[in-house]
Amino acid sequence: MTDINILPPDSGPHDAAETAEIRQAIELLFFAYRDFTSDPDVILSRSGYGRAHHRILHFVGAYPGINVAQLLAILRITKQSLGRVLKQLLKQGFVEQRPGKHDRRQRLLFLTGKGREFEARLSSPQHERVRRAFAAAGPDAVSGYLQVLEHLINESERKIILDAIKRG
Amino acid sequence: MTDINILPPDSGPHDAAETAEIRQAIELLFFAYRDFTSDPDVILSRSGYGRAHHRILHFVGAYPGINVAQLLAILRITKQSLGRVLKQLLKQGFVEQRPGKHDRRQRLLFLTGKGREFEARLSSPQHERVRRAFAAAGPDAVSGYLQVLEHLINESERKIILDAIKRG
DNA sequence: TATTTATGTCAGTCATGTTGACATATTTCG
DNA sequence: CGAAATATGTCAACATGACTGACATAAATA
Numbered sequence: 001m002t003d004i005n006i007l008p009p010d011s012g013p014h015d016a017a018e019t020a021e022i023r024q025a026i027e028l029l030f031f032a033y034r035d036f037t038s039d040p041d042v043i044l045s046r047s048g049y050g051r052a053h054h055r056i057l058h059f060v061g062a063y064p065g066i067n068v069a070q071l072l073a074i075l076r077i078t079k080q081s082l083g084r085v086l087k088q089l090l091k092q093g094f095v096e097q098r099p100g101k102h103d104r105r106q107r108l109l110f111l112t113g114k115g116r117e118f119e120a121r122l123s124s125p126q127h128e129r130v131r132r133a134f135a136a137a138g139p140d141a142v143s144g145y146l147q148v149l150e151h152l153i154n155e156s157e158r159k160i161i162l163d164a165i166k167r168g
Numbered sequence: 169m170t171d172i173n174i175l176p177p178d179s180g181p182h183d184a185a186e187t188a189e190i191r192q193a194i195e196l197l198f199f200a201y202r203d204f205t206s207d208p209d210v211i212l213s214r215s216g217y218g219r220a221h222h223r224i225l226h227f228v229g230a231y232p233g234i235n236v237a238q239l240l241a242i243l244r245i246t247k248q249s250l251g252r253v254l255k256q257l258l259k260q261g262f263v264e265q266r267p268g269k270h271d272r273r274q275r276l277l278f279l280t281g282k283g284r285e286f287e288a289r290l291s292s293p294q295h296e297r298v299r300r301a302f303a304a305a306g307p308d309a310v311s312g313y314l315q316v317l318e319h320l321i322n323e324s325e326r327k328i329i330l331d332a333i334k335r336g
Numbered sequence: 337t338a339t340t341t342a343t344g345t346c347a348g349t350c351a352t353g354t355t356g357a358c359a360t361a362t363t364t365c366g
Numbered sequence: 367c368g369a370a371a372t373a374t375g376t377c378a379a380c381a382t383g384a385c386t387g388a389c390a391t392a393a394a395t396a
Contacts, residue, residue, distance in 0.1 A: 133319035144312020151301035
């Protein structure tokens with residue numbers, strides 16, 4: 001037992017206390033996201049739609065005139081997956097398509113009045129949750145929150161996404 | 169046209185600029201979570217497992233001796249859903265069960281050595297992502313980030329969850 | 337004109353969630 | 367002690383939303 005135990009045991013490439021902090025932060029993100037996404041689910045399941053519908057409604061609402069390829073890139077799903085859900089939203093009159101001005105192969109997507117109404121109803125409990133959390137945590141905390149989220153995004157796409165979000 | 173247009177148009181119960189800020193924050197959370205969860209997917213799909221397996225491995229690893237009911241409450245799924253995935257993890261020797269000391273009906277869950285190893289491999293890219301984001305954003309931002317996440321959690325369970333996370 | 341691109345669609349499969357019903361062991365209550 | 371409640375497991379059927387692979391059409395581009 002001639003060890004000189006200055007460092008804590010099992011201190012690998014990363015500090016153990018720091019690792020615990022990271023684990024806690026990961027769990028916090030899990031729980032926050034779990035509750036955050038549960039808000040629209042109540043309304044959705046009563047209406048016979050799912051989260052996939054909400055995601056489409058959100059991004060078409062936020063970026064009117066978005067095309068199919070862009071939507072696919074955002075959602076990271078295949079066109080077959082998107083197609084099934086989007087077809088329903090078109091048929092129900094929540095979303096409409098117009099051919100692109102410059103490229104007439106493209107189908108630009110827009111929410112109809114009915115679509116905007118439904119999207120707002122789905123989003124409102126989520127908006128309220130975020131609004132309350134921001135108010136409770138205060139502006140400095142919000143700023144830090146946004147900074148960390150930005151850095152969690154893949155660096156390769158970070159700039160493009162941030163630009164799009166701010167313009168949207 | 170005798171309107172006195174002092175307020176911006178369509179200013180409902182909430183300020184329009186604030187609403188835009190909330191929408192941006194929601195999208196940022198979506199993109200951050202999307203990329204955050206994509207990390208283990210690469211390893212998982214190569215191994216023939218899914219996110220459901222990872223979630224179980226994470227929480228059993230973080231809370232050794234957790235029982236089935238607690239795990240169900242955290243994941244918010246039915247015991248049938250949990251059962252299917254947990255059964256595989258037991259059979260593959262990643263998780264083991266021991267009867268509860270006080271209540272022998274309970275099955276307390278633990279990771280095996282093999283399970284700890286696999287969990288660490290799955291989590292490491294996620295940990296690295298968070299670690300880098302925290303380092304880039306700085307300690308004050310991290311503190312704000314955590315504060316906001318806490319307030320996004322349902323208020324009714326917030327205290328219990330936070331206590332559990334900090335003890336875990 | 338030939339090729340590439342943007343989109344749509346058919347068919348089959350998989351992962352993971354759901355509900356409902358029922359079984360077993362154990363604890364707790366009257 | 368015996369009855370009821372609890373913790374867990376399991377069977378079956380079904381829904382949602384992912385996936386792959388193949389193929390079709392219209393429009394842009396080389």
